[in-house]
Amino acid sequence: MAEKNSRPFDVSTIKALVSLMHRHELTEIDLREGEMRIRLRRGPTGALQVATAAPALPAPVPVPESATVSTPPPKTEEAPKKELLTIKSPTPGTFYASPNPDAEPFVRVGSRVEPNTVVCIIEAMKIFNEITADCSGVIKEVLVENQQPVEFGQVLFTVDPNG
Amino acid sequence: MTSAHDANRFDLGRIQSETPVAEVRYFDRIDSTNNAALAMCQDIRSANSGFPSLIIAGTQTRGRGRGQNVWWSAGGALTFSLIVEPRVWNLAENRWPLLSLTAGLAVRHAISRTLPDHEVKLKWPNDVLLNGRKVAGILVEVGPLPRRLLVIGIGINVNNSFNAAPRELRTLATSLIDVAGMTHELTDILIRTINELDIQLGRLGRGDADLPADWQRCCALKGNSVTIEVGTTRTKGLCQGIDGDGALILLTEKGLARFYAGVVSHFE
Numbered sequence: 233m234a235e236k237n238s239r240p241f242d243v244s245t246i247k248a249l250v251s252l253m254h255r256h257e258l259t260e261i262d263l264r265e266g267e268m269r270i271r272l273r274r275g276p277t278g279a280l281q282v283a284t285a286a287p288a289l290p291a292p293v294p295v296p297e298s299a300t301v302s303t304p305p306p307k308t309e310e311a312p313k314k315e316l317l318t319i320k321s322p323t324p325g326t327f328y329a330s331p332n333p334d335a336e337p338f339v340r341v342g343s344r345v346e347p348n349t350v351v352c353i354i355e356a357m358k359i360f361n362e363i364t365a366d367c368s369g370v371i372k373e374v375l376v377e378n379q380q381p382v383e384f385g386q387v388l389f390t391v392d393p394n395g
Numbered sequence: 396m397t398s399a400h401d402a403n404r405f406d407l408g409r410i411q412s413e414t415p416v417a418e419v420r421y422f423d424r425i426d427s428t429n430n431a432a433l434a435m436c437q438d439i440r441s442a443n444s445g446f447p448s449l450i451i452a453g454t455q456t457r458g459r460g461r462g463q464n465v466w467w468s469a470g471g472a473l474t475f476s477l478i479v480e481p482r483v484w485n486l487a488e489n490r491w492p493l494l495s496l497t498a499g500l501a502v503r504h505a506i507s508r509t510l511p512d513h514e515v516k517l518k519w520p521n522d523v524l525l526n527g528r529k530v531a532g533i534l535v536e537v538g539p540l541p542r543r544l545l546v547i548g549i550g551i552n553v554n555n556s557f558n559a560a561p562r563e564l565r566t567l568a569t570s571l572i573d574v575a576g577m578t579h580e581l582t583d584i585l586i587r588t589i590n591e592l593d594i595q596l597g598r599l600g601r602g603d604a605d606l607p608a609d610w611q612r613c614c615a616l617k618g619n620s621v622t623i624e625v626g627t628t629r630t631k632g633l634c635q636g637i638d639g640d641g642a643l644i645l646l647t648e649k650g651l652a653r654f655y656a657g658v659v660s661h662f663e
Contacts, residue, residue, distance in 0.1 A: 322488045322489050323491070326655070356492030357521065359494060359535045359537065361491060362537065
């Protein structure tokens with residue numbers, strides 16, 4: 233939870249709380265410190281609802297995406313951190329970055345991908361399976377070396393959907 | 396007695412009526428049935444059949460095995476490819492690597508039923524051995540996007556004797572005719588194999604918990620000293636068999652090691 237000396241209106245504290253809620257699938261966090269209070273709720277569709285009050289609490293207002301906070305006095309808000317998407321290996325096997333040893337890699341850092349873009353091959357038990365991005369964006373990281381063994385569900389690439 | 400020539404002819408009507416394949420395409424001579432099947436994947440319309448198309452070759456001029464290996468194919472070998480609709484079989488992508496072993500098990504059972512007095516085993520991950528020599532190989536490939544049908548290519552040495560083959564090949568490979576001393580109807584072996592595939596793919600799709608035990612029971616490498624090459628790395632160990640997720644397990648100097656890819660270059 234929030235550290236003793238941090239204030240509930242602190243944006244970084246709220247971000248940490250939001251992260252905790254997602255990680256532990258909490259539907260609500262209600263914190264009070266003196267006359268200050270912060271209540272975070274996730275709506276039925278997963279939308280995050282945020283309310284802060286001192287001391288009377290208005291009804292929570294749905295916030296469609298990341299948390300925004302209205303606090304008196306208003307402060308300059310940090311831009312929400314971009315959430316990176318991941319491309320994972322559907323099977324254990326061997327990672328191949330290119331269609332053959334002499335060819336260019338399917339993608340590099342900075343490559344734009346669409347859902348049907350082939351990003352690598354995973355070989356397992358002699359089956360060479362072309363893996364598609366299944367998302368749109370720009371490759372941010374390539375996390376596996378060519379011909380490296382990979383596990384089921386291992387993250388191979390991160391993708392910036394807003395890149 | 397059936398002549399070798401007749402035994403090597405296919406009865407397409409029987410294949411169509413005695414197996415669940417939706418259509419049969421026969422080529423007297425073709426480079427590779429898998430190449431033909433992969434090219435056909437785009438045109439497959441039926442979405443309800445588990446086996447939308449079967450491609451049979453009279454003679455395959457450049458059948459492909461693993462990597463650059465070419466399937467040595469004299470007249471009398473059974474070479475065919477099945478197009479498989481994974482959705483009909485409930486085969487999610489994470490199960491595709493198990494297709495080589497599953498198809499291998501089907502081929503193994505079909506041969507064993509034909510020659511019940513002989514030892515037929517799986518050589519991880521995609522070969523079948525008859526009395527310790529290679530009698531069949533399987534090559535599973537994924538069809539083009541966006542549909543991604545699967546192609547299971549199978550080559551079985553049936554009436555192609557290795558008596559005339561190069562000596563080094565004779566020690567590694569064998570055929571049904573060399574072991575049994577008689578010809579077999581290719582149509583019979585083909586129907587038997589497809590119907591076994593029908594059974595085994597069904598088990599894989601249902602997540603049959605006994606399937607891995609069958610791989611294990613039929614594993615030719617278990618108990619053998621095995622050398623496996625993965626890229627440029629060679630590992631030697633005592634084979635413990637095949638794991639439930641299809642991995643080959645070796646007991647090496649550093650402990651147990653699991654392999655999902657690699658070439659078994661030597662075993663004894």
